[in-house]
Amino acid sequence: MNFPNTSIIISVYKDTEALGFILESLENQTRxxxxxxxxEDGSSTEMSxxxxTQKDRFPNLIHLTQADEGWRKNIAMNNAIKTASREYLIFIDGDCVPYSTFIxxxxxxxxxxxxxxxxxxxxxxKFTAKIKRNELKISDIEKKFFWYLPSMIADDARHPEDGLIFKSHSFISRQIHKRYVRHILGCNFSCYKDDFLKINGFDETYRLPAEGEDVDPSWRFRGMGIELKSCRNNANILHLYHPKRFSAVEGDVNxxxxxxxxxENAFFCKNGIHKE
Incomplete structure (x- = not known):
């Protein structure tokens, strides 16, 4: 079977430590x-x-920056979509480390x-601290998930059911994927580049986190006849713990x-990759 060529787009802001774990995972992907x-939603010296230091390991790596003027992730992501030279785009956040079978x-x-x-x-x-101290690897959790599960739950892990992994198109996967998908999670989704261009990318009107990077493109995709389908428990990622970075007030603005x-039925946004 012929699979599409991929550009993986990683949204980052200064956290080089987490990015290091992501790159380690990408180096060991089954594909x-x-x-x-x-x-990068900014232009930090530490990230640059x-x-x-990673260029020799990853000759196919491209680093995009922009002026650090507050939250402007959607602008950064549109620049990444325009830059991507491959037909299929996979999106993750810079605090989420993929399993080895993710791509x-x-x-x-x-x-x-x-x-x-x-x-x-x-x-x-606690588990995030263990990973950052190199006492535990994401691959350890992937391979021995049930062994670590009780301790991870005791450490206030959230959504542990999404750490389980099943083969694509297996009976269990087909049952899971029958469920309706309300909207994208910006930290883990993918589509053909041509399909994203049909809605003109992310809407750059959003200048605060929440809604604009996941819920908003979801209804616009559907308005253009592009459906949302689950790949839950096939394409797995582990989110590294950090304190919450935005408030409900920001969500209300968005x-x-x-x-x-x-x-207005603005499925093709006016302030996206192309400007009206």
Whole structure:
């Protein structure tokens, strides 16, 4: 079977430590990415210096930056979409480390006219600290998930059911994927580049986190006839613990923007990759 060539787009902001774990995982994927794009919402010296040290390991790595003027992730992501030279785009956040079969699972389930939506298993603070001290690897958790599960739950892990992994197109996967997908999680989804261009990418009107990077493109995809389909428990990622970085107030601001655009049926956003 012929699988699409992939550009994996990683959204980052200063956290070089977490990015190091992601790159280690990408180096050991069962199917390697054809292109790695580090999409930085800023232009930090520490990130630039770190990526310079990784160029020999990853000759297919591209680092994109922009002025650090507050949360402008959607602008950074649109720049990454424009830069991507491969036909299939996989999106993750810079605090989420993939399982070794992550890319394979996305391309095995890839379809034109479909956005694949994954989930994330959120580690607690103690297990995240163990990973950062190199006392434990993400691959250890992947291989011995049930062994570590009780301790991870005791460490206040969230959504442990999303750490389970099943083969693509297996009976269990087919049952899981029958469930309706409400919206994308910005930290784990994929689609053909051509399909994302049909909605003009991310809406750059959103200048605060929440809604604009996941819920908003979801309804616009559906409005253009592009459906959302689950790849839950196939394409797995582990989210490294950190304190919450945004408030409900920011979400309310974004919901007001989105409701206005929904009332206008603005599936092809005016302030996206191409500007009207």
């Amino acid at each position: 390697l990415p054809d292109e790695i794009i580090i999409s 210096n770190f990526i310079t 394979q699972a996305h391309v095995e389930n890839a379809q034109h006219g479909i956005v694949l939506c994954g989930k994330r298993f959120e580690l607690g603070p 919901k007001a923007i989105m409701e206005k655009h929904i009332s």
